[in-house]
Each structure stands twice: as structure tokens, then as C-alpha cells.
Amino acid sequence: MIITTASFKGGVAKTTTAIHLAAYLQTKGQTLLIDGDNNRSATRWAERSLERGGLPFKVVGVNQSAKYSKGCEHFVIDTEASAEEEELREIIDGCDLLILPTTPDTMSLDALIQTVELLRALGIDKYRVLLTRVPPPPRREGEEAREFLTEAGFPLFKGKIREAVAFQKAANEGVLVHQVSDRRARNAWNEYSAIGKEVFGE
Numbered sequence: 001m002i003i004t005t006a007s008f009k010g011g012v013a014k015t016t017t018a019i020h021l022a023a024y025l026q027t028k029g030q031t032l033l034i035d036g037d038n039n040r041s042a043t044r045w046a047e048r049s050l051e052r053g054g055l056p057f058k059v060v061g062v063n064q065s066a067k068y069s070k071g072c073e074h075f076v077i078d079t080e081a082s083a084e085e086e087e088l089r090e091i092i093d094g095c096d097l098l099i100l101p102t103t104p105d106t107m108s109l110d111a112l113i114q115t116v117e118l119l120r121a122l123g124i125d126k127y128r129v130l131l132t133r134v135p136p137p138p139r140r141e142g143e144e145a146r147e148f149l150t151e152a153g154f155p156l157f158k159g160k161i162r163e164a165v166a167f168q169k170a171a172n173e174g175v176l177v178h179q180v181s182d183r184r185a186r187n188a189w190n191e192y193s194a195i196g197k198e199v200f201g202e
């Protein structure tokens with residue numbers, strides 16, 4: 001399985017999603033996370049993890065990927081935000097499933113709509129939208145975004161990822177979210193693990 005996270009807009013949780021889905025996939029088979037972002041966020045996350053015993057999967061750059069892919073069953077590719085059609089075509093060709101994380105705010109949703117319009121124009125259907133950083137009740141942005149996207153016929157994951165500071169702590173500490181000392185950490189991990197199950201149709 002090759003999963004890629006992508007978006008036209010930055011900061012929608014591509015890297016956070018790539019790291020946690022790689023952790024889920026690793027429970028199924030040897031997994032490699034390929035860091036396709038020049039900012040190297042996933043690589044830095046893995047470097048910070050070394051003090052705490054490391055991540056359960058290897059993170060490598062695109063230029064190292066041929067060497068380290070040997071023996072791996074699953075791949076997660078983290079990309080940098082880009083609205084270039086040429087780049088999107090390449091990204092789509094290179095994966096089995098494209099995950100489009102989006103936060104439930106107007107700017108992210110506008111960028112998502114543009115991405116999906118392009119995918120539709122290219123006749124691509126192997127993509128799914130993931131709502132991330134969904135604010136807690138009584139705020140309704142998450143539900144409103146879901147209603148809007150469902151009506152527009154966008155393929156959405158049933159699960160969603162709620163806003164939780166545990167994710168920022170995890171990135172800072174170079175660990176997975178369930179290793180963070182925070183009362184919402186376990187739930188935050190369960191949300192990504194539910195997305196992993198959806199990917200495998202479990």
C-alpha cells in the first residue's frame with residue numbers, strides 16, 4: 001500500500017497524518033515514510049524521536065527511498081503544499097491512495113475544492129478527504145464542513161481528527177501522539193487508528 005498526503009494549502013496536518021498513518025501501517029507490515037517536503041518536517045520529527053527510542057518506522061528523503069524501500073510492504077509519502085498540476089499528476093501516479101487532509105475553515109476548504117476539481121478533471125478517483133483539527137463542541141465547523149463536502153459528493157473518511165494539543169506536543173517531543181502525557185492523547189491516537197482501519201476496509 002502506498003499512501004500519499006497532499007494539499008494545495010499548508011498547515012492542514014499532512015505531516016501529522018503521514019506520521020500517524022505510518023505508525024498504523026507499521027502494525028500491519030514493514031513501513032517506510034518518505035519525506036517529500038523540502039522543509040523536512042517528518043525527518044526532523046524522526047530526528048527528535050531518537051532521544052526517546054525512535055519512531056517504529058524509518059523516515060527517509062526521496063533521494064534515499066530506492067535504497068530503503070527494499071523489504072518494505074507499505075509506504076507513506078508526505079509532500080509539501082503545492083498547487084501545481086504537474087506535481088499533482090506525479091503524486092497521483094505514485095500512490096495507491098491520495099489523502100487530502102483539510103481543516104474545516106473556509107481557506108482550507110476553498111483550496112480543497114480546487115484540488116478536487118483538478119482531480120475530477122484528470123478523471124482520478126483514488127483520493128479521500130480527511131477532516132483534521134476539528135474544533136470541539138459546541139463549535140460546529142466540523143459537522144458543517146462534512147455536510148457541505150458530502151453534498152458536493154466528495155469522498156470523505158467517516159472518521160475525523162479533532163483539534164488536540166497532544167499533536168503539537170508529539171511533534172515537539174518527536175513521539176507518536178499516544179506517547180504524550182496528555183489526557184486526550186489516547187483518544188487522539190484512536191482517531192488516526194480508525195482512519196487506518198478505514199484505509200484497509202476493516
Ligand SMILES: Nc1ncnc2c1ncn2[C@@H]1O[C@H](COP(=O)(O)OP(=O)(O)OP(=O)(O)O)[C@@H](O)[C@H]1O
Nearest residue numbers: 010011012013014015016081133162163164167168
Ligand atoms: N489534530 C490536531 N490538533 C491540533 N494541532 C494539530 C493537529 N494536527 C496537526 N496539528 C498542528 O498543526 C500544525 C500543522 O500540522 P502539520 O505540520 O502536520 O501540517 P502540514 O500540512 O504538514 O503543514 P505544511 O504544509 O507546513 O507541511 C502543526 O503545528 C501540528 O502540530
Ligand SMILES: [Mg+2]
Nearest residue numbers: 014015037041
Ligand atoms: Mg508538512
